[in-house]
Amino acid sequence: MTTSAVTPPAHPAPPARRKSLAKPALWLLMALGFLSVLILTEYPYFGHPNPNRARVLSEKLAFLPHALAGLTALLIGPFQFSTRLRQRNLTLHRILGKVYVGAVILAAPTALIISWHLDKVDQPETYIFAETCAQAGLWLITTIAAFITARNRHIATHRQWMIRSYTITFFFVASRIPMPLPVVQHMTDAAFTIYLFLLLIASLILPDIYFSWRELTTRRTK
Numbered sequence: 001m002t003t004s005a006v007t008p009p010a011h012p013a014p015p016a017r018r019k020s021l022a023k024p025a026l027w028l029l030m031a032l033g034f035l036s037v038l039i040l041t042e043y044p045y046f047g048h049p050n051p052n053r054a055r056v057l058s059e060k061l062a063f064l065p066h067a068l069a070g071l072t073a074l075l076i077g078p079f080q081f082s083t084r085l086r087q088r089n090l091t092l093h094r095i096l097g098k099v100y101v102g103a104v105i106l107a108a109p110t111a112l113i114i115s116w117h118l119d120k121v122d123q124p125e126t127y128i129f130a131e132t133c134a135q136a137g138l139w140l141i142t143t144i145a146a147f148i149t150a151r152n153r154h155i156a157t158h159r160q161w162m163i164r165s166y167t168i169t170f171f172f173v174a175s176r177i178p179m180p181l182p183v184v185q186h187m188t189d190a191a192f193t194i195y196l197f198l199l200l201i202a203s204l205i206l207p208d209i210y211f212s213w214r215e216l217t218t219r220r221t222k
Contacts, residue, residue: 027078033173033174033177034173040180041179062114065106065107065110066106066110066111069102069103070103070107070111073100073103073104073107073169074169076096076100077170079093080093080100080162081163101147105140108139111132112129115128116129128192128193135168138200139165142161142164142165142168143161146158146162164207174203175195175199
């Protein structure tokens with residue numbers, strides 16, 4: 001008597017993991033915000049003669065490096081969060097990371113130079129320089145922390161610091177998105193400085209809410 005091999009029933013293949021649309025949607029919103037700032041805020045400011053533009057451009061030795069370095073950091077940041085790029089070309093990821101760090105190290109101090117001139121010469125009662133010091137300082141701290149944790153191979157912590165750093169990088173765009181609104185245009189200089197401080201605080205808190213979202217929204221069963 002012979003027995004035939006019994007083929008075990010094939011297990012159904014696990015369902016394909018649905019790709020989250022949250023990340024692409026967030027980048028799309030950020031890109032649209034950036035375009036709105038270029039068209040509705042920056043073009044009217046720099047595209048037409050006005051006293052404020054003349055004062056900013058008078059600081060050419062600080063303004064041009066600051067603008068180029070800030071734009072470099074802003075554009076490189078999204079690529080640093082690309083899992084595909086990091087997995088396929090780790091060398092490029094590291095090179096772009098170093099360029100990002102260098103851009104922030106250049107952009108932050110030059111922002112202080114520009115702000116010092118505008119605050120002390122043109123708007124002495126706005127305290128905008130104090131806000132710029134806080135913003136530039138936090139930008140440097142978070143970026144350097146991201147670099148050090150990457151060098152020490154604490155990748156999960158590096159990712160968190162990089163998110164904090166880029167949140168402050170994007171502060172330039174986020175703070176200018178509402179500027180075409182009348183409520184912002186009619187703010188006093190002091191009120192606008194308070195608005196920037198509040199937005200900076202939000203930039204610090206939101207990443208940590210994201211990191212702790214699971215702990216904030218679910219309860220441990222044991």
